Amino acid sequence: MDFARADALNQAIRLLSLRHRARAAALLTPLGLHPGQEVLLLELARSGPMIQAQLSGALGCEPPSVTLMASKLEASGHIRRSPAPTDRRATLVELTDSGRELADQVRRAWRTLAEETVVGLGEETVASLPEILGTLAENAGAGRRATGANATTRRPRRTGRG
Structure with a gap:
């Protein structure tokens, strides 16, 4: 890919990401939420109560980020945290009625x-x-993990679309 095409693609993805996050923030602010x-x-609404470490994995976030988000949501009464019944060292996170x-x-805002x-x-698009x-996100994640020759020889997953 030549630089002009690469630059246009990267700029479009960057701009989409920035604008999408800003619009999400604008829709979430009246609900008292921050993006993330x-x-x-x-x-939690989809999966039900979860151990906080599992929640971190499901969200693709580092545990300290989930702890911070959970603390804020707990303080506002939207979630409840308690020791997990099977492992007192683990924390179970669940929605409250308010949550x-x-x-x-949030579903309406999304x-x-x-x-x-x-x-x-x-509609087809x-x-x-x-x-x-999803493929773009997967490829971007793989590029971050790849090193040396793997970064240049890895073949991206095909979507089946032209």
Whole structure:
């Protein structure tokens, strides 16, 4: 790929990331949330109570980040943390009734964000975006982990789309 194309691609991804995060923040602020906290709430709503270390893995966040988010959400009454019944050293995290209500509001905000983000795109394009963006995220993560020759010889996963 020549530099002009690489630069255009990288700039587009960067700009999308910045604008998406800013718009997410604008939609989450009235709910009393900061970006990142919503994914914790949604994961607990989807999966049910979890050990905090498992939650860290599910969110792809470092444990101290999850601890900080959980502390803030607990202080606002949206989650409850308690010793895990099977391992007193582990912390069980679960939604409160307030957290379940907030998760419903977050789902509405996320639908709004997604709808605004894909305005003007055809249904087929929109349907293909999760796979394409997932592949891009996977490739970016693999590039970060690769070293030496592996970084240049690794073949990206194909999406099956032209």
